[in-house]
Amino acid sequence: MLITEYRLDLVILALRTILPLQHPADTALRYFFKNERIGSKDRALVAETVFGVLRHRMLLEIACEGNPTPRRMALAFMVRFGGYNLREIEPVLKRDEKDWLATAKGTRYEDQPLPVQAELPDWIVEKMRQSYADDEILAMGRAMQQAAPLDLRVNTLKARREEVLEELQKQNIAATETPYSPIGIRLKEKIPLDRNALFESGRIEVQDEGSQLLGFLLAPRRNDMAADFCAGAGGKTLMLSALMNSQGRLYAMDISEKRLANLKPRLKRSGASNIQPILIAHENDLKVKRLAGKMDRVLVDAPCSGLGTLRRNPDLKFRQSEKSMEELNQKQAAILNSASRLLKKGGRLVYATCSILIDENQRIVEAFLASHPEFVLRPAGEILQQQKIPLEMGDYLELKPHLHATDGFFAAVMERA
Secondary structure (H helix, E strand, C coil): CCCCHHHHHHHHHHHHHHCCCCCCHHHHHHHHHHHHCCCHHHHHHHHHHHHHHHHCHHHHHHHCCCCCCHHHHHHHHHHHCCCCCHHHHHHHCCCCHHHHHHHHHCCCHHHCCHHHHHCCCHHHHHHHCCCCCHHHHHHHHHHCCCCCCEEEEECCCCCCHHHHHHHHHHCCCCEEECCCCCCEEEECCCCCCCCCHHHHCCCEEECCHHHHHHHHHHCCCCCCEEEECCCCCCHHHHHHHHHCCCCCEEEEEECCHHHHHHHHHHHHHHCCCCEEEEECCCCCCHHHHCCCCCEEEEEEECCCCCHHHCCCCCCHHHHCCHHHHHHHHHHHHHHHHHHHCCEEEEEEEEEEECCCCHHHCHHHHHHHHHHCCCEEEECHHHHHHHCCCCCCCCCCEEECHHHHCCCCEEEEEEEEC
């Protein structure tokens, strides 16, 4: 796309709005587009540049030689990662910018320390070193600098995967089966789906393959009583309902009225009839206590740093801190403790995060098991084998972007003895 002064100004304005990171980048960008009313091609350029700058921010700041203004960051991204050569953007350059950009283009990851090469702040790298070698940190960091593909989940209440793949083929949309989830589809390109007949009819939902695997670990049965304890907008809840063939009873619990409201249109499309949304004030709400000891299955997709989702949310690495991590760890432990009370004897509890940090994952589970001897850990790898999912895992599910082409996910399966 030709870079004009108008387009460069749009990109700069967007970066000026979003880079302070007072709000999630995708939300801030949505409001920016709403206010600016710009065409689809210009939107694509702005979105690609904003998210590209966030993915490669640490190297770009070095390339900007200590003066990382939105203008310099935009130009440095365009020549270093955006596929533009100096000749193409020369018409929009100010005096002296061409010489500086020639230097910026030669800034190499290989010459930088590990945090810059991995595009991960120092404190995250230090925490990762508790469980990963430097070469794996680098491999994971590089994988998370790439944009995520678009994964779909087939709603088995309404369709089979083969049927959906055939329909996508008829629409000339390139799609393949996901390698692990038996109900997943991966699209080659990101396309808007909200007006697609498959989406409108409830036959597909957008859901990362890693997230789909959590449902197979919980493996709710048809007449179970089950709960999605941190349901959010209900993506996993809808999948659990489909696994239950819309039978039994499934509670979608969350502290956010807005998130549960977002579940309503999805629920209507899905055809699921066994879901009961429950708004709770906190993890110890009386509504939770009333259900104690009654559940066969409970999923705890805990609030977390989200650092496993950096392919799609690159701003999170700059919006989290060591202090916010400590607060999250306390919350994770409290939520897991409370959710565990819902289980009857023999019931199954799955604790999951979209994080790659041991502090949010193994350590939370180990502390819980130490203080709850009535729960035992079930090896995640064995359960995946039972579900005929071709994925080698040990005690825990640990999905990594560079190995599995999913978001970074962790899950532990526990059962009440």
